[in-house]
Amino acid sequence: MIDLNDIAIFAKVAELESFSRAAHALGMPVSTVSRRVSTLEEQLGATLLQRTTRRLSLTAQGRAYFSQCSGPLSSLYDAESVLARAQKAPEGLLRVSAPVILGQDPFYAFVSSFMRAYPRIAVDLFVTNAFVDLIADNVDIAIRFGDMRDSTLVAQRLGKSLRYLACTPDYLVGRELPTDPEALREHACILLNGRNNEAEWELASGRTTVKVRVSGRLSAHDFQAVSAFTRRGHGIGLLPSTYCDAEIAGGDLVRLLPEWSSPEIFVHAVYPSRRFIPSKLQVFLEALKAWKSPLWIPLR
Structure with a gap:
């Protein structure tokens, strides 16, 4: 099988009409250049170059061969140049998947700031709770909450999230304050992705974890809706701490069972491969x- 490098060496010799000039341009010894061209001629069964002590010229077969291979070689060099630029300069289209919980102004402000810093990068943003197959859908990076189940992907932790039990003071009027997780069964709970208006909440206190089946009249598919109905007094929500810290501190929401929260939920940046990361993805x-996201707690 003919070595493409031999063809490239021959093309350089034909272009410069000199073994020594080609050797200098390629950073090779003249003897190596001559030997590689001879090897190519032997494999082709044709004389490509006419060598004399005074000059070097292409044979008729050499001219025909050079004419046919110079175009494809030029295309290969162009392709290599494009890849090299992509590796060095942050540019090109970056496809990013993010969950609906991130589809708010702080994240959009982050993306806006990033694009201003890198004007040669275009961003195609998918804000969805649907599972995106990074390989099949040609997505460069996804931001995901929770355990990473796909071992073929690379995941870097960005931070962690905790969820607190919270409700409005008005909701508690005329109701008993829950004193343990089991008491939540007696309350109206606002559910995330609840089936048949029921859900299982996992709560942790130190090393103790419990799961409790809760129910309520309201179920939604994103935390914005769960948070909105919690603030309107429709029941108890299990809300990301970053959603409710300020309102708990200000008295607009009450944190219930403060010794209990969800287990730590880690936030990851996920991408297909650790090798040959393009600079647009790296930056x-x-x-x-x-980024100091309001939606997760930085890792220490």
Whole structure:
């Protein structure tokens, strides 16, 4: 099988009409250049170059062969140049998947700031709770909450999230304050992705974890809706701490069972491969890790 490098060496010799000039341009010894061209001629069964002590010229077969291979070689060099630029300069289209919980102004402000910092990068943003197959859907990076089940992907932790039990003071009027997780069964709970208006909440206190089946008249598919109905007094919500810390501190919400919360939920940046990370993805990863998101707690 003919070595493409031999063809490239021959093309350089034909272009410069000199073994020594081609050797200098390629950074090779003249003897190596001559030997590789001879090997190519032997494999082709044709004389490509006419060598004399005074000059070097292409044979008729050499001219025909050079004419046919110079175009494809030029295309290969162009492709290599494009890849090299993509690796060095942050540019090109970056496809990003993010869950609905991130579909708010702070995240959009982060993306806006990133695009201003890297004007040669275009962003195609998918804000969805649907599972996105990074390979099949040609997505460069996804931000995901929870355990990473796909071992073929690379996952970098960005932070962690905790969820608190919270409700309005008005909701508690005329109702008994829950004193343990089991008491939540007697309350109206606002559910995330609840089936048949029921859900199982996992709560942790130190090393103790419990699961309790709760129910309520309201179920939603994103935390914005769960938070909105919790604030309107429709029941108890299990809300990300970053959603409710300020309102708990201000008295607009009450944190119930303060010794209990959800287990730690880690936030990951997920991408397909650790090898040959393009610079557009590398700089986005670095920006994500530096971003002080209001939706997760930084890792220490």
